[in-house]
Amino acid sequence: xxxxxxxxxxxxxxxxxxxxxxxxxxxxxxxxxxxxxxxxxxxxxxxxxxxxxxxxxxxxxxxxxxxxxxxxxxxxxxxxxxxxxxxxxxxxxxxxxxxxxxxxxxxxxxxxxxxxxxxxxxxxxxxxxxxxxxxxxxxxxxxxxxx
Amino acid sequence: xxxxxxxxxxxxxxxxxxxxxxxxxxxxxxxxxxxxxxxxxxxxxxxxxxxxxxxxxxxxxxxxxxxxxxxxxxxxxxxxxxxxxxxxxxxxxxxxxxxxxxxxxxxxxxxxxxxxxxxxxxxxxxxxxxxxxxxxxxxxxxxxxxx
DNA sequence: GGAAATTAAATTGTACACAATTAAATATGC
DNA sequence: GCATATTTAATTGTGTACAATTTAATTTCC
Numbered sequence: 001x002x003x004x005x006x007x008x009x010x011x012x013x014x015x016x017x018x019x020x021x022x023x024x025x026x027x028x029x030x031x032x033x034x035x036x037x038x039x040x041x042x043x044x045x046x047x048x049x050x051x052x053x054x055x056x057x058x059x060x061x062x063x064x065x066x067x068x069x070x071x072x073x074x075x076x077x078x079x080x081x082x083x084x085x086x087x088x089x090x091x092x093x094x095x096x097x098x099x100x101x102x103x104x105x106x107x108x109x110x111x112x113x114x115x116x117x118x119x120x121x122x123x124x125x126x127x128x129x130x131x132x133x134x135x136x137x138x139x140x141x142x143x144x145x146x147x
Numbered sequence: 148x149x150x151x152x153x154x155x156x157x158x159x160x161x162x163x164x165x166x167x168x169x170x171x172x173x174x175x176x177x178x179x180x181x182x183x184x185x186x187x188x189x190x191x192x193x194x195x196x197x198x199x200x201x202x203x204x205x206x207x208x209x210x211x212x213x214x215x216x217x218x219x220x221x222x223x224x225x226x227x228x229x230x231x232x233x234x235x236x237x238x239x240x241x242x243x244x245x246x247x248x249x250x251x252x253x254x255x256x257x258x259x260x261x262x263x264x265x266x267x268x269x270x271x272x273x274x275x276x277x278x279x280x281x282x283x284x285x286x287x288x289x290x291x292x293x294x
Numbered sequence: 295g296g297a298a299a300t301t302a303a304a305t306t307g308t309a310c311a312c313a314a315t316t317a318a319a320t321a322t323g324c
Numbered sequence: 325g326c327a328t329a330t331t332t333a334a335t336t337g338t339g340t341a342c343a344a345t346t347t348a349a350t351t352t353c354c
Contacts (some may be wrong), residue, residue, distance in 0.1 A: 002252060004259040007191045007207060011275055012169045012262070014282035016188070017209050019166035020341080021289035022159045027342095038310060041163070044154045054333060060154060062164050065333050067311050074309080091319050091332040105149060112151040115159070119288050128158055131281055135161035138278075141266050142168035167311080174312095185340060202302060212303050214341050221339080238302040238349045 025118055029111050033104060039075055040108070042068070046081065046097050047105045053092045062143070080104065172265055176258050180251060186222055187255070189215070193228065193244050194252045200239045209290070227251065 007013055023037045030040050038061075045052060045060045052060075054068050061068075072095060075081050080101035086092035115121075121128040154160055170184045177187050185208075192199060192207045199207075201215050208215075219242060222228050227248035233239040262268075268275040 001195050002256045005191055005194060005252065005255060007188070007195065008283075009279075010191070010259070011266075011268070011279045011282075012173060012184075013188060013191075013208075014279045014286070015162070015166040015169050016184075018282040018286045018289070019162040020209060021286045022162050024342085025289045026159060036309065037159075037163075041154070041160060044152055044157070044160075047152060048148055048154065055331090061160075062167060063310095064312065066313080066335080069334055071310075089320070089332085093333065105152065108152060109149045112157070119285060121158070131278075131285075132156075132158045132161045134278055135158075135165040136155075138266060139161070139165045139168045142165070142172045171312085183339065200302080201304095210340095211342065213305080213343080216304055218340070236302085236350070240303065 022119075026111075026115065029114055033107055034078065038063075038067070038071060042071060042075065042095075043080070043097075043101065043104065043108070046095060046101070047108075050097050050102075051094050053086070053094055055092070057095065062139075075101075169266070173258075173262065176261055180254055181225065185210075185214075185218060189218060189222065189242075190227070190244075190248065190251065190255070193242060193248070194255075197244050197249075198241050200233070200241055202239070204242065209286075222248075 003009070026037050026040070030037060033040075035043070041061055042057060045057055049056070049060075054065055054072070057068055057072075058064055072081070072083055076083055079098055081098055082096050084094050084096060086094050116128070150156070173184050173187070177184060180187075182190070188208055189204060192204055196203070196207075201212055201219070204215055204219075205211055219228070219230055223230055226245055228245055229243050231241050231243060233241050263275070
């Protein structure tokens with residue numbers, strides 16, 4: 001066995017396992033709101049930036065239209081948002097929150113604190129902020145954007 | 148906008164983005180071997196532990212049979228491994244590498260170094276080992292296993 | 295030793311991811 | 325001003341993820 005290929009030495013697998021574990025930990029909380037984890041991410045962007053285009057959502061979340069289009073259709077079917085061709089550029093599709101979608105932000109506001117508790121980050125704000133920044137830098141590197 | 152809900156402050160999104168970026172960065176290297184990233188992870192386990200059961204693979208990779216069964220069938224169809232009911236317990240399915248599957252380890256041996264170069268980890272072994280350990284601890288926490 | 299509980303995979307159904315292609319709208323260059 | 329290139333979404337097809345159910349084999353417990 002090549003030592004370099006040991007699973008437990010792979011940063012990539014540590015990332016993959018942590019990311020999926022985190023998503024799983026969110027699931028019970030998001031389930032109460034009727035959301036999946038990627039749907040929650042889309043709403044996080046829209047609560048900051050209502051009316052964002054599919055392209056803008058994709059840039060923030062690093063997702064393409066092949067993922068976003070069906071996801072947005074499901075959120076539209078759930079009544080949380082509406083999709084609209086922009087009048088000044090018919091190629092663009094703008095995504096606007098409905099009142100229900102806007103109102104959901106209040107319920108979601110409790111989630112971050114609940115999760116910090118869940119993964120033992122309470123009282124370790126500095127440590128988890130550092131981890132977050134390290135991951136953000138790594139993402140920029142992997143995306144080929146000079147950091 | 149609730150400040151706590153800002154996308155760029157979410158550890159969960161930093162993880163999600165980094166994990167997918169890492170998988171994307173592996174893709175060109177794995178593509179040459181005809182593998183997807185999860186398939187590569189399965190092979191990492193088998194190169195360490197040939198003959199592992201589906202359950203054992205699932206425990207190492209945190210995946211269930213719903214994911215593994217079709218993935219293993221594809222690797223079997225590609226001629227890299229064979230699945231066999233264990234004779235001492237017919238519930239268990241053992242996964243054994245073919246000669247082709249075993250031989251692939253040599254080609255894969257170049258991947259870790261190529262990737263370290265790719266994400267700027269050269270000469271920063273300590274830093275990336277620390278990140279890996281932090282992520283492994285976080286995963287254990289999220290999986291509810293006392294760390 | 296046989297019913298009930300447990301375990302291991304497979305199956306079913308839904309929802310991402312993402313590469314590759316298509317289609318429509320806008321921008322560009324000559 | 326018009327052909328060409330670019331941009332933006334949608335579509336198509338493959339491969340995960342994962343919850344929930346099913347099936348078959350083994351344990352457990354009386």
